[in-house]
Amino acid sequence: MNMRLWMRIFLHILMLVSALIFLIFIVLIFGAKLFTISDFLKVSWINIPLYVIIIAVVLAATLLYSAYIATSLNEPFEEVKNRLNWLVMDKYQHSIFEEEVDSDSWFDENNIIIENINRLRVRLLHLTNDLQEFSAAPLxxxxxxxxxxxxxxxxxxxxxxxxxxxxxxxxxxxxxxxxxxxxxxxxxxxxxxxxxxxxxxxxxxxxxxxxxxxxxxPVELNDKSLKEGITQLLNELKNKIPIELIYQLEDTQMESGIEDHLFRIVQEAVSNTLRHARASKLEVYLQQDHDTVSLKIIDDGVGFDIERTGNIGTYGLANMKERINSLGGTIKIVSLKNQGTIIDISTPIQREKLQLVKEGVK
Missing domain, CATH: 1.10.287 (Helix Hairpins)
Known part of the structure; x- marks a missing residue:
């Protein structure tokens, strides 16, 4: 349960109940004149002053009721937040979208918000597919x-x-x-x-x-897989450049158009590292997790200021960003002075497309 939400609800209910009780006492004491304040303070039950009992009951009831309300509001809110988070991370095929949702919600009784999120997800899937097909089509x-x-x-x-x-x-x-x-x-x-x-x-x-x-x-992929192409590229550089190469590449299943873009990005990143980074080590990692392909390129070079315009690596980074945007993916670049640069790329792949690729239809 969200403790901050619980505390805010508790304080609001406590203020409302306290104001209501105070108003009732004002009416009884000064309006109806049923008793005085001193008489009320003398009333007790089992040697406990009545006002202490009232305060304790109000606090306990408010705590329990606010906890119930906070739980009822928090569960559907967390469900909505989790689904939106997966959409933001381009995980359109995550299993959370296939789960049944509890309809016992105060503010979304008919799951209208969840249905709208699912519609948004479908539109994002279609847009990503159209974007990838458009970027792969020759001009x-x-x-x-x-x-x-x-x-x-x-x-x-x-x-x-x-x-x-x-x-x-x-x-x-x-x-x-x-x-x-x-x-x-x-x-x-x-x-x-x-x-x-x-x-x-x-x-x-x-x-x-x-x-x-x-x-x-650059080396062409031709009929090679992305893993084979990157491996060949790095192996050809081993004996030509004074830099340590470390790479862990998994077999991936994706359309050839996406492979070409990712391969070009690796070439761009390696070229930028050799020309500008003055690095002693370059690492390349490639893996596929269900409907997402992740590519990470790391060097221990001089780094650069990403925000500074006119940087020597700006043009190459702009090309990478354009390629990733054309695939509907995300790219994160972290660079610190004298601590190197990390390029982290994530690209979504539709399961239907993956199945066609596995069956040999590209």
Whole structure:
């Protein structure tokens, strides 16, 4: 029982009853003049003053009655609150919506509020389904889709960067490594310090170039599952980047359109981490709980101010939010300075769609 609700009801009833009793005594004493105040205070029962008995009875009755009212009001209120909470968390398929509701309610005797919540849930399910289908549908510009045009241009830029800038960085890195190897036994002169610093700068530039190429020329899912695609992506990065990769990925069942969006989000997050976070560890977790797919990406980098406009990671985060919004899901981003960043994503999936996917119909 809600103690705050009980206390508020108790105080209101106590004030009302006290005012009523006081009014009755005023009428009896000053109106009808049946007895005086001093006579009343002298009246007792089993050596207990009558006014003490009246106060005790009023307090006890008020406590019990207010507890009854609070319980009667609190149970349907909690039922409504629980259902709304599951809707807010995008758990449209939760078993609570299939439970029978006790109709013995003072303010919702015919379960009108619960029925309206169920109608709202059905509309949210339909809207989520329509939104996911709309976001998965290709948008044609001439004979090609917008995604194909963007993808071709990104592939072209990635090839040019890889064939020119990336190769030049690699050659410069090899030359500097050779020079430093020759001079490693000499004293730490200013020239050698500068060479080491330049080598470090080029090494960082190579890491950022790999991240940029990952962003421009991402691995395709093709016929792979989301788990297989993320695993391949992370395995390819293991030997290319100086960062510890930790991942726990569960098998998921969902439409290919949703998988593509989530896969792109992982690519975006990994690219942002490599380019901006200066992290030593990156973690990726994927799991499915009935009608919800959860994706969590964690790094131990420098973090950033989410509210600050113009942040270097703002554009990438905006892309992630747009993708998740198009799926009817939610994304929570927590970032603290020098403590890393957590990206927590939750996307609803309709059970009917899940059944079709399991049966091989996508």
């Amino acid at each position: 044609f510009v001439g004979s090609e889709t917008r995604e194909e045009i963007i993808e071709h241009e990104r592939q072209r830029i990635a090839r040019e960067l890889h064939d020119s800038v990336s190769q030049q960085l690699f050659a410069a890195m090899m030359m500097l490594s050779a020079i430093n190897e020759v001079e490693k036994n000499e004293e730490m002169t200013n020239r050698r310090k500068q060479l080491i610093k330049v080598e470090e700068i080029i090494s960082n530039a190579q890491t950022e170039m790999r991240a940029l190429l990952l962003h421009l020329r």
